[in-house]
Amino acid sequence: MSKLVGIDIGGTFTDLVVIDTKSGELKNVKVNSTPPNHALGIFNALKKADVDLKDVGYFVHGCTVATNIVVERKGAKVGLITTKGFRDILEIMRCDREFHYYLQWEKPEPLVPRYLRLEVTERLDYKGNVLIPLNEEDVRQAARFFKKEGVEAVAICTLHSFTNPVHELRIEEIVKEEYPEVFTSVSARILPEIREYERTCTVVMDAYVKPEVVRYTEYLIDNLQDKGLDQEMMMMKSNGAVMTPKMTLDTPIATIGSGPAGGVMGATMLGDEVITCDLGGTSFDVSLITKGQPKLTTQKDVTWGMPLRVPQIDVLSIGSGGGSIAWIDAGGLLRVGPQSARSIPGPACYGKGGEDPTITDACLVLGILNEKYFLGGDMEVDVNLSVKAIENKLCKQLNMSVLEVAAGIYKVAVADMTEAIKMVSVSQGFDPRNFWMVPYGGGGPLFASKLAFDLQIPKLIYPRNPGVFSAMGCLSADVQFDQSQSYLASVEDMDLDKLNQILDELEDKCRKSLSSEGYDKNLEVTRSADMRYVGQNFEVNALIPAGKINPKKLQEMVHNFNEEHEKWYGYMMQDAVAETVSLRVSVKSKQAFKPTYKVNKSKTDLKEALKGVRKTYFGDEHGFMECPIYQRDLLCVGHKISGPAIIEQSDTTNVIYPEYMAVIDELENIVATLK
């Protein structure tokens, strides 16, 4: 039972990491993902890594099943029950368009067609008082209709239910009586927060993914147990925590968008103030870790117009990945992405029929990537094909040389990535100079030191295994339970008893949920409030101090809010009265272990790791430089390398700019600091 297993399922690959806590040995494997049944990929990976499930003491995995269901629109047949007069909220949406002037644009279809959206007589006012009692017969008829229609899941969302769930809960009871086998999702439970479209959309998405996620989870658990797993299979949530199978079955929506969570949590092991940069084949994902915690958001859309208002790690994703295509727009400017050559046909250099030049092709031409050691030599690539693609598609039109154009692609890609990092840092009141950068994914370490230099980030940590960093990160996540409740109250005349009561109730719910799953040790409670100045319509999340809230602590809360407001928007209004909108509590059961591994290599001479020298492009400021190339496997703890340098390993290429000095740390990470 000494082994920890972390698995990350991506669109292309399934990564697995096993750590033997006794020997400290770390093993990682990569296998192809196997959609639609991702469980197969897991079993393949376990087999390849030679893991005996009987030895496993902790098993966690992150998967994109729920995200894919929504993006690909392959979810369940859902029925929606709502307040009389308001069944079209879901289809009317918010009435804006994705583009200003795109006459041929099509509004997304609702996840539930109109004939499956049924109204029941009931109404609450804005304070949650019952104006019209629930007509139970309406509910019964709706449930019977859904049964006849073969609806698999029923979503329930009525107006103002976030202030008083009484009608929604009764509706669920009746639906269950009439149609016991159907799945239900209740908005007051999933997202008791104001704004009917966003809440409806969120609860509908939960219902939409539920049957498939439940099938997948149950299948996986059954098979893992058959093969000897004696532990619970934990699942990654989009907020960076993990949850037990029971929690997954209750709120599958918590896994939507959980893809990037593993990597970000991995980075929390490396520092408390970190900017994470994950560069894969199709996208560049950035996020911010502050005070050891990933920054969360509740303002995310899964796809355009499909908001998911549950707390998720705030990851900004732009279409700049290794496969992103460089092209010339109608005005003659060079653009990079968001179209990607993906893995098939892939960049031109793959020789699989791809004719469009990509970021990867530019990096090969510029000497940043090594033709002879692509994916550790596992993959043959041809730089001549890159040159040809750049020549054919770009050089003639731009009237420039291949090298000039390749450098241009690099420059534009870097600018797009820098802009993304600024959006998550500067734009939200964080100075990147106070952060470290952790790059991962196949391409992160390629661009990181250029990005860091442009933003004057003083330190970078290149993880030992950037390719399976997310799988590793899954292991470091804690079990956590979150609760929220709308509470609209001005701080001037706030009923502190009521405030304390709600906070206690929320905390109690979290603790109960955790302890019913056997997690009652090492608990850590975080309380916060979404606040705004009275009259504003959007909120900023501010920490609530621990303990019973008295007038002094309330002042502290307001102070926290003022500071956050200033950080985000550049000003605070101390004269204005603040109010709370929603209260949030999360309780975390800290992991008993820290996933770490042993490094037991005898010290060698740095010279042995030096593979040679090649001409490499280091941005406009340096141009091409003679750059020493090192082999990462041969580097040892304590080795020091001054930039410019390239450190190659099978799953990435680490580029160190001339302004940085790199050292290999105790866990064989490369730590580069600004000279």
Place this chain on the structure above:
Amino acid sequence: MNAKKKNEIDIFTLEIIRSGLISLSREMGLAMSRTAYSVIFSEGYDFSCAIFDAKAEMVAQAEFNPVHLGAMAFAVEWCLKEIGIENLEPGDVVLHNDPFRGGTHITDFTIIMPVFDDKGNLVAIPANRAHLLDIGGKSPGGFGGDSTEVYQEGVTIPPVFIQKRGKPVTDIWKIILSNVRVPKPIYGDFQAMIGSLEIGKRRVHEYIEKYGVDTFQMYMEEIKNYSEKRIRSEIAKLPQGTYEAEDFLDDDGIKAQPIKLKVAVSVMGDTFVADFTGSDPQVEGPINATYGVAASQTYNAVFNLTDPYIPSNHGCFRAIKIIAPGGTIVNADHPAATFGGNVETSSRIVDVIMAAMSKVVPEKVAAGCYGTCHNCTGGGTDPRKNNDPFCWYLFREGGWGGRATKDGNDSLMDYVGNDMNQPIEVLENSYPWLLAKYELVNDCMGPGKFRGGMGTNYTIEFLNDDTRLNIITDKCNQAPFGLFGGLPAIPREECGHYNDIRVKMDKDSEFKHITEVFGAVSASKAASMRMPKGSTVELMTYGGGGYGNPLERDPKKVQWDVKNEKVSLKNAKIYYGVLLEPKTLEIDVAGTEKLRKEMLEGGKSIVK
């Protein structure tokens, strides 16, 4: 390879600065919406943000509100002209709202903040324009449907400093805030606007630091040239020639008489000319468009007809000429009333250009849009909140016209704006209202091979006793048009209206038109209607026109619409010639074929 001369354009840097300035404008807008006080602002997104260069020419804008963006260009120019560049200093903020100085309507405020380099040269001007809830005038929230001059619509503020060298100009603030009904939220909204300009300023300084002033300015110039090049190459692809069309507004709210808009669109090489000569003279009521509105909406139509991805800026404007004779409905002279010009006449300008171009680029146009912002404003005091005064502004979405290969979209904001609706739960918290319904309207869409989109019904009950209600809408009497055999929107059965406003004065009475209850001259425009506690207003928007012969519509699509109660069985038959088994909704294939054949041969697009 880096031996570029200092004053030579590097296309990679050009792309970097170009996309950077757009994302900067977007950042300004998001910060502003998140900090704003009025629901219309924060939830409705009724604002725009852009960056101008030292010549007051727009370089970059973000995707917020289309009608603001073109006109804002003129407003910034006015500010510089009137104040004088030599009088601007770092930390200044200039504000203005005059519709006749590049404004749109009087509640739209433009503010600008000049940004200087360390030698004191003006480098760039972040600017934004936002719709504020109230600026005095006789109707709370503006939109007095019976206003006859701009003085009745609110207080005009010419370009003035509201902040000088970083310090608020308190005298001006006092004047503004004593002339509005809801000073608190308006003050908060101004703070949000100024905060967003600060962000713009900070980012502009980053560019100056990185590239140097001369280089940065050179690239701003080139960004405009880039857009000009793109739009010209798109315009050149349109068939050369002159194409005419006419369209009508219902009335001006004062006289029950339709008002004509006429356009002759000429594609001349790579220049697009919209000549509105022959449009009706300006009118007494509040639907006169200013030149800024006519320009914005012509740009809007051209972008929709060409490439939606062209970054719009001053460069595009060079390729588009607008001939709008003074004293007409599309370029009214001071002191005409203009509230509705920006939201109604503006919509018709896009429609009439679409109609003209439909003759030569049928694949690029759409049938008639529901064609209004369906503005409903008002105010009163809130008994739930110590009788605090409140004002609101609602605009309503509706159905868009069918297109060559697709149905029109349902329930979208008019071409004029790209604003969002305001959540019911937020509105019921903010105002003493109870919504009775918010739903799509069945059977209103223009039938076609590709049908028009659906409008909505939004019904509000007032819980306070002193509401005053103002309405400016249009296309109550004129149907959104169909194209190429597609039919216009189907009129409302009980009254023949399209977009509609009805009121019910107490719980037990019937819905009636405002003409019957308040004696309004127009069914679509009125002001200061007293609504007692328990009274209700029904705001209904309509469907778009259809595109192509409805008898060619895939019967399965008709069946799906019937299943979803969007089209009735009866209309499936009489407009589409599709027969369905009433219980199971199975298509009667043989019967449908026969009926469609008869209808086609009989030359009928409708059987009754």
